[in-house]
Amino acid sequence: MGAHIASQKTYFTVTVALLMLLVVKVGLAYVHIGIWSLVLTLTVATAKALLVILYFMHVRWSTRLVWAVASVGVVWLLVMFALMMSDYLTRGDVHYMLNQPPVSHTVNER
Amino acid sequence: MSSQRHTSLLHQFNDLEQQRLSYEVGMWIFLATEFLLFGTMFAGYMVYRTHFPAAWAAGSQELNVLLGLINTAILLISSMFIALAVRAGQLGLGRSAAKFLLVTMALGSMFLAIKAYEYHDKWSHHLVPGLNFEAHPEHPFGLPLFLSFYFTMTGVHAFHMIIGLGIVGLMAFWCWRGRFTAEHNSPLVMTGLYWHFVDIVWIYLYPLFYLIGR
Amino acid sequence: MRRLLVYLVLLVSAPVAAVAQERMFWPEQASEQAPRLDAFYLALVAINGAVMVLIAALIIVFAWYYRRGSHVNRRFPPHDLLLLETSWIVGTLLIFLAIFAWSTVLFFRVQSPPSGIDLDIYAVARQWMWKFQHPEGPSEINELHLPVGHRVRLTMVSQDVIHSFFVPAFRVKMDVLPGRYTSVYFTPTRTGTYHLFCAEYCGTDHSGMRGQIIVMEPADYQHWLDGQRPETTLAQEGRILYLRHGCSGCHEPESQILAPSLRGLWGSSVRLENGERVTADHRYVRDAILLPQREIVAGYEPIMPSYTGVIDEADMLRLLEYIRSLSREEAAP
Amino acid sequence: MKEAMIGQPGRHYLNEGGFGWKSWLLTTDHKRIGILYMISITSFFLLGGIFALLIRLELLTPQADLVSSETYNRLFTMHGVVMVWFFLIPSIPAVFGNFLIPIMIGARDMAFPRLNLASWYLFMLGGIVAIGAIVIGGVDTGWTFYTPYSSTYANAYVVLTVIGIFIAGFGTIFTAINFIVTTHTMRAPGMGWFRLPLFIWSNYATAIIVILATPVIGITLVLVGVERLLGFGIFDPAMGGDPLLFQHMFWFYSHPAVYIMILPGMGVVSELVACFAYRRIFGYIFVAFASIAIALLGFFVWGHHMFVSGQSLFAGLLFSLLSYLVAVPSAVKVFNWTATLYKGSIRLEAPMIYALGFIGLFTLGGLTGLMLAAAAIDIHVHDTYFVIAHFHYIMVGGMVLAYMGALHFWWPKITGRLYPNGWAIIAAILIFVGFNLTFFPQFVLGYLGMPRRYHTYPEEFQMLNVLSTAGATILGGGYALPLGYLLWSLGWGKRAGPNPWDARGLEWEMTTTPPIKENFEVIPLVEREAYDYAEPALNIGEQLRFEREMAAQGEKGYR
Numbered sequence A: 001m002g003a004h005i006a007s008q009k010t011y012f013t014v015t016v017a018l019l020m021l022l023v024v025k026v027g028l029a030y031v032h033i034g035i036w037s038l039v040l041t042l043t044v045a046t047a048k049a050l051l052v053i054l055y056f057m058h059v060r061w062s063t064r065l066v067w068a069v070a071s072v073g074v075v076w077l078l079v080m081f082a083l084m085m086s087d088y089l090t091r092g093d094v095h096y097m098l099n100q101p102p103v104s105h106t107v108n109e110r
Numbered sequence B: 001m002s003s004q005r006h007t008s009l010l011h012q013f014n015d016l017e018q019q020r021l022s023y024e025v026g027m028w029i030f031l032a033t034e035f036l037l038f039g040t041m042f043a044g045y046m047v048y049r050t051h052f053p054a055a056w057a058a059g060s061q062e063l064n065v066l067l068g069l070i071n072t073a074i075l076l077i078s079s080m081f082i083a084l085a086v087r088a089g090q091l092g093l094g095r096s097a098a099k100f101l102l103v104t105m106a107l108g109s110m111f112l113a114i115k116a117y118e119y120h121d122k123w124s125h126h127l128v129p130g131l132n133f134e135a136h137p138e139h140p141f142g143l144p145l146f147l148s149f150y151f152t153m154t155g156v157h158a159f160h161m162i163i164g165l166g167i168v169g170l171m172a173f174w175c176w177r178g179r180f181t182a183e184h185n186s187p188l189v190m191t192g193l194y195w196h197f198v199d200i201v202w203i204y205l206y207p208l209f210y211l212i213g214r
Numbered sequence C: 001m002r003r004l005l006v007y008l009v010l011l012v013s014a015p016v017a018a019v020a021q022e023r024m025f026w027p028e029q030a031s032e033q034a035p036r037l038d039a040f041y042l043a044l045v046a047i048n049g050a051v052m053v054l055i056a057a058l059i060i061v062f063a064w065y066y067r068r069g070s071h072v073n074r075r076f077p078p079h080d081l082l083l084l085e086t087s088w089i090v091g092t093l094l095i096f097l098a099i100f101a102w103s104t105v106l107f108f109r110v111q112s113p114p115s116g117i118d119l120d121i122y123a124v125a126r127q128w129m130w131k132f133q134h135p136e137g138p139s140e141i142n143e144l145h146l147p148v149g150h151r152v153r154l155t156m157v158s159q160d161v162i163h164s165f166f167v168p169a170f171r172v173k174m175d176v177l178p179g180r181y182t183s184v185y186f187t188p189t190r191t192g193t194y195h196l197f198c199a200e201y202c203g204t205d206h207s208g209m210r211g212q213i214i215v216m217e218p219a220d221y222q223h224w225l226d227g228q229r230p231e232t233t234l235a236q237e238g239r240i241l242y243l244r245h246g247c248s249g250c251h252e253p254e255s256q257i258l259a260p261s262l263r264g265l266w267g268s269s270v271r272l273e274n275g276e277r278v279t280a281d282h283r284y285v286r287d288a289i290l291l292p293q294r295e296i297v298a299g300y301e302p303i304m305p306s307y308t309g310v311i312d313e314a315d316m317l318r319l320l321e322y323i324r325s326l327s328r329e330e331a332a333p
Numbered sequence D: 001m002k003e004a005m006i007g008q009p010g011r012h013y014l015n016e017g018g019f020g021w022k023s024w025l026l027t028t029d030h031k032r033i034g035i036l037y038m039i040s041i042t043s044f045f046l047l048g049g050i051f052a053l054l055i056r057l058e059l060l061t062p063q064a065d066l067v068s069s070e071t072y073n074r075l076f077t078m079h080g081v082v083m084v085w086f087f088l089i090p091s092i093p094a095v096f097g098n099f100l101i102p103i104m105i106g107a108r109d110m111a112f113p114r115l116n117l118a119s120w121y122l123f124m125l126g127g128i129v130a131i132g133a134i135v136i137g138g139v140d141t142g143w144t145f146y147t148p149y150s151s152t153y154a155n156a157y158v159v160l161t162v163i164g165i166f167i168a169g170f171g172t173i174f175t176a177i178n179f180i181v182t183t184h185t186m187r188a189p190g191m192g193w194f195r196l197p198l199f200i201w202s203n204y205a206t207a208i209i210v211i212l213a214t215p216v217i218g219i220t221l222v223l224v225g226v227e228r229l230l231g232f233g234i235f236d237p238a239m240g241g242d243p244l245l246f247q248h249m250f251w252f253y254s255h256p257a258v259y260i261m262i263l264p265g266m267g268v269v270s271e272l273v274a275c276f277a278y279r280r281i282f283g284y285i286f287v288a289f290a291s292i293a294i295a296l297l298g299f300f301v302w303g304h305h306m307f308v309s310g311q312s313l314f315a316g317l318l319f320s321l322l323s324y325l326v327a328v329p330s331a332v333k334v335f336n337w338t339a340t341l342y343k344g345s346i347r348l349e350a351p352m353i354y355a356l357g358f359i360g361l362f363t364l365g366g367l368t369g370l371m372l373a374a375a376a377i378d379i380h381v382h383d384t385y386f387v388i389a390h391f392h393y394i395m396v397g398g399m400v401l402a403y404m405g406a407l408h409f410w411w412p413k414i415t416g417r418l419y420p421n422g423w424a425i426i427a428a429i430l431i432f433v434g435f436n437l438t439f440f441p442q443f444v445l446g447y448l449g450m451p452r453r454y455h456t457y458p459e460e461f462q463m464l465n466v467l468s469t470a471g472a473t474i475l476g477g478g479y480a481l482p483l484g485y486l487l488w489s490l491g492w493g494k495r496a497g498p499n500p501w502d503a504r505g506l507e508w509e510m511t512t513t514p515p516i517k518e519n520f521e522v523i524p525l526v527e528r529e530a531y532d533y534a535e536p537a538l539n540i541g542e543q544l545r546f547e548r549e550m551a552a553q554g555e556k557g558y559r
C-alpha cells in the first residue's frame, strides 16, 4: 500500500477554492440576514475545514480507521454542545410560570 | 521473520506499513484530543453568545476584519506549502521539502506578527479584561466576556502556532540533512497534519470572532 | 397502583421512623414531601437490597458448591445464552425505567411550586452566614422562623460563591448562586427546631455555615413577628431606595423621560424590542436593573443606566419587593 | 525450549540491559515502565491514604480538635486530587496495562515506546508540581474546583495544582494513544478482535474515554488558571459569567472519568474470574461490548451531578434518564461474571477473593449510584456522606480491590516470585471487613443529612463517625500487610514457574517468568480463543466416578 501522493495541481486547486470561500465568508458578514448569516457563515467555514481535512490532510485517501478517528472528535463535540444547551435553552423559570401564569401586560405597551 | 530489517524500521514493528499506519493513526487520535480541547472553549463561546448577543456583536466591531482576513489567507496558503512539503518528502526530495517548510515558517511568523500587532492595538484601546480595561457603559457584562474569550482562544491558538513553528523548523532541518526517505517520512507527515489542524481552528475562529454579528 | 404502592411503603416507613426517634438512623420528617421521599427511598432500598442479596447469594453458593474438587455436575457449562442475556438486559432496563418514572413524578412535585404561596421569604447567603428577609420587614441571621402548615417559597441569592440551602428534616436542598435567583418550596408539617446546613463547599468555614429552622404554630409565629416588626416593611425600604437611586426620575408617570411605568409590571408578560416576550419575574426585573441593555422593552430607548456595582444583593431584594408591591396594590380593589 | 519455559530463564527483562538507575529511568521497555508507574502510584496512594487517615481522625469528634478548618479543607482536597489523578486513574492502566497489553496481544512492545516513557515523565512532573503545591501551602477547593470559589475566592495554590493536573493529564493522554494504536496495529497474527482478552477490551474502552474527555478537563482548568492569574472573565459572575458553565465542563470530563476509574478494574475481574472459575467467561461478546457501551454512554450523563445546582428542570430529567441507560451495561457485566461461576471449578486464591469482593462492593456502590441518579432522592442526599459512601464503594471497594487482585495475580509474572498465600488471604479479608465498616455507616450518615466536606458536625452524628474511623484503621492495616509481604517476597519468596495459576493467555503460556525483554522469542501465532480452559476441570478419575454415581442414581445420559 503506502501513502497516497496527490499531484501539485490538486493542492493549487484546493487552495484557490479555499481563498474563494474565504471571500464569500467575509462578504456574508456584510449582508444582514439575521440568523441566516450565522448559519451560512458556519456552513462556509465547515466547507473550508472539510477541504483541508479531505485533501491537505489526505483523509480522502486514508483507511477507514482514520476516517473514524477523524469524525469521532467532531461527533463528541456535538454531543457536548447539544447536552449543554439542553440546560441553557430550557432555563426559563418554570417554577415561576407554573405559579403565576403570565397575564398579558398592557401597561407597558403604548 | 525475515532477517533483513529496514534501517528505519523500529524494533517493535514488523514492517514499514505497520509503522506508517501506527504513526498516522496515533497523530489523528492526538488531533481528536486537540479538537475537544478547543471545542470546550467553543462551547463556552456558544453559551455566552446566546446569553449576550448584543454585547458580542458589539465586541466584533472592536476587531479588525481586514487584518483577520489577511491572517486567514496567510494561514491557508501556509497550509498549501506544508502540504507541498509533505508531498516532496514522500517523493524523497528532501531539499525541496525543506524549502517549502521554510516558506511555511515565514508565513506562520507573519501570522504571529500580525496577531501581536492586533493584541497591542487592543491593549492601547484599553480592551484587555482584567489587566487593562475600561468598563463599557452599555455592555458592562457581555463585552469583557467576549474579549476574554477572544484573547484566550486566539491565545491558545497562537501558542499552538508557536509550537508548530518549532516543529516545522526541526523538520526543515532534518529534511535538509536528508533524514527522510520515500519509505520513511512519518514525522514529516505528522507535522503536516498538526499544521493543518491549527489552520482549521483558525478557519472557525475568524468568522466567530470577527464576522458574525457585524 | 402507584398510590397503593406508596401507601404500602408508608406503612413500613412509619414504624421505622418511629424506631429511629432519637435521630440515630432516620432523619425526622417535618415537611410535606418528607414522607413521600422516604417512601420512595425505602422502595429503592428494598429493590436494591433484593438485587444485592441475590447477587451475593449466587456468588457465595456457586463459590462453595462449585469449589474445585467438589463432586457435582459440571457437564456442558453454558457459554452464551442469547435468551438469558437479552432477558436480563431488558429486565434491568424495565426496572430502571420504572424507577426513573417514579423519581420524575416526585422530582416535579418537589421542584414545582404548590398551588399557592402563603409566605415569600428571601435569603441572601454569603461566606459564612445566612440572612433571611421576611416581607413584613424583619430579618434574621442563621435562623429562620416559620409558621407550620404554610406553603413557603424561598428566593435565594449569594453575594460571593455558591452555597446550598439544605434542611434534612424537610428533604429540601437547592444551590444558592451568585448573580442569579434560585428558589425552593416546602411546607413544614411539624413544629420544632431543625438543622439548616450549607451543603455546597464554600471555603474555610463551610461547616460553620449552619443555622436553625424554627417551625412554630401560626399564632406563635405571628407573636414572634409582632415582637420583631421594625418600622418599615421590605417594600417600603425599597421605595426609599427607588427614590434615592433616582429611579423615580424616569419611571414616575410625571417624569420628562420616557420610561415604562413599573405599576402592574410584576408577573406580566413584557414585549421586548426584538419581538420576544418574557415574564416579569425576579430574574427579569433584576436583569433590567443590572443589565438594562440586554432586554429592551418594545418602544423605548435604551437609555437606562446600569446599576451594576451600585446596588448590592440586599438592596436589590428591597427594590424587587417594592416593584412587586406595585402590582399587588393594583390587583387589590 | 521446553526446559527454558519451566525453569526461570537466565535472561529476562529485569536483568537484561543492566541494573543501574539509568537502565530504569531511560528504559523504553513497556514492562519496566509499568514498574516505574507501580512504584510512583504506590507512593501517591500512601500519601492520599495518610490524608484520609487524618480526615478520619479529625472526624472522630464533632468539634475541631486535630486540625484547623483551613487544614481540614486542604486535607480532603488533596486527598481527592492525589487519589483521583495520581493514583486511581493511572493505577491499573498504567501499571498492568503497560505491562500486559503488548504481551497479551503478542507484540514486542507498545507502538510508541519512547512516548510511553515520556508519559511517565509527564506524570511524574505533574505529580511533583502538585506535591510542590501541597508543600508550599496546599489547595482548599475540593477536587471539583468549583468556580467562582476556585477562580476568585480561594486563598491557596490553585494555579500550581491545576498545572500539575494538566501536565499529568497529557501523560495519561499519551498512554491512551499508545493503547489504542497498539491494540489496532500490533496484534499478533491470528489475534482477531474477538480473541482478545477482556482486559484488552476494557483498557481500549478506557483509552477512548481518556482521549475524548481529558483534553476537556485540561482546558477547563487552564481557563480557571487564566481567570485567576489575569482576571479575565470566563466563569466570573461579577462579569456576567455563568457559575454553572464550569460545572458543565468539569463533569463532561469527570463523569466519564469515573468510568476511566472502573473499566480497567472490570477488565481485571474478567481475567480473574475466568482463571479461578477455570472456565471461559460467560457471554464474552456481551462483556466486551459492555465496556465500549459504558465508554460511549458515559459521556451523556454528566448532569446528574448538578440536579440541585440550578440547572434547568428539563436537563435534570434528561440526565437522570440517561444515567439509567448507562447503568445497564454495568449490570450486564455483573450478571455475566456471576454466571461464569456456575459450573466452574472455583479456587478461592487471594486474587479470586479480591475479584469476588469487587463484584459485591461494586454492585452495592452501583446500586446506590442508581439511587443518586433518581433526581428526587438526590435532592436530599446530594453533597452528603451518602455520595461519599457511594463513590468509595465503587472506587475503593471496586477499583482498589481490583488493583490488589491484579497485583496478586500478576505479581509472580512481574517479579518471578511467589508471595505467602496465607498472609494474602488474611489481608484480603481484613481489607474487605475494614472497608465495609468504614463506608457502610456513611450511607446512614448521608441519609441523616450529614453534609460532606464538613470539618465539624452536630453531635448526633458522632456514633456513626466513630464506627467509620474505626473501620479506616482496620483498612489501613489491611493495606499495610501486602506492602510488607510483597516486598518480603522480592527477596525471599519462592521462585514462580511460568504459569503458577494454570491460567490461559499469551502472558502465561507463551512467555517465561519473568518475561524476556522482547517478550517472545518468536511472535506467536494465535490459534485459540481467549480463556480456552479445559472444562470441566476435574481430573479424569473424579469425573468418571461422578458419572458412575449419576448413572447409579438413574439419571439419563446427556446426549
Ligand code: HEA
Residues within 6 Å of the ligand: C047, C048, C051, C055, C091, C092, C095, C096, D144, D258, D259, D261, D262, D304, D305, D323, D324, D326, D327, D328, D330, D331, D332, D334, D335, D362, D363, D364, D365, D366, D367, D369, D370, D371, D372, D373, D374, D378, D381, D382, D383, D387, D390, D391, D394, D395, D399
Ligand atoms: C469509579 C467511579 C464511579 C462509578 C463507576 C460510578 C458509577 C455510577 N454513579 Fe457515581 N460518582 C462517583 C464515582 C463513580 N460513580 C464519584 C467520585 C462521585 C462524586 C463526585 C463528587 O461530587 O465529588 C459520584 C457521584 C454520583 C452522582 C452524583 C451525586 C451527587 O453529588 O449528588 C450520581 C447521580 O446520579 C452518580 C450515579 C452513578 C451511577 C448511576 C453509576 C452507574 O454507572 C452504576 C452502574 C452499576 C450498577 C447499577 C450495579 C450493577 C447492576 C446490577 C447488579 C443490575 C441490577 C439492578 C437492578 C435491577 C436495580 N454518581
Ligand code: HEA
Residues within 6 Å of the ligand: D045, D046, D048, D049, D050, D052, D053, D055, D056, D076, D077, D079, D080, D081, D083, D084, D088, D141, D142, D143, D144, D388, D392, D395, D396, D400, D438, D452, D453, D454, D455, D472, D475, D476, D477, D479, D480, D483
Ligand atoms: C480515588 C480514590 C480514593 C480512595 C482510594 C480513597 C480512600 C479513602 N478515603 Fe476518600 N475520597 C476520594 C477518593 C478516594 N478516597 C475523593 C475523590 C473524595 C472527595 C474529595 C472532595 O470532597 O473534594 C474523598 C473524600 C473522602 C472523605 C470525605 C471528606 C469530607 O468530605 O469531608 C472521607 C471521609 O471519611 C474519605 C475517606 C477515605 C478513606 C478512609 C480511604 C481509605 O480507603 C484509605 C486507606 C488507605 C490508607 C490508610 C493508606 C495505607 C496505609 C498504610 C500502608 C499504613 C501506613 C500508614 C501510615 C504510616 C500513616 N475520603
Ligand code: CUA
Residues within 6 Å of the ligand: C126, C127, C128, C162, C163, C164, C198, C199, C200, C201, C202, C203, C206, C207, C209
Ligand atoms: Cu456556604 Cu458552604
Ligand SMILES: [Cu+2]
Residues within 6 Å of the ligand: D254, D255, D258, D301, D302, D304, D305
Ligand atoms: Cu457521575
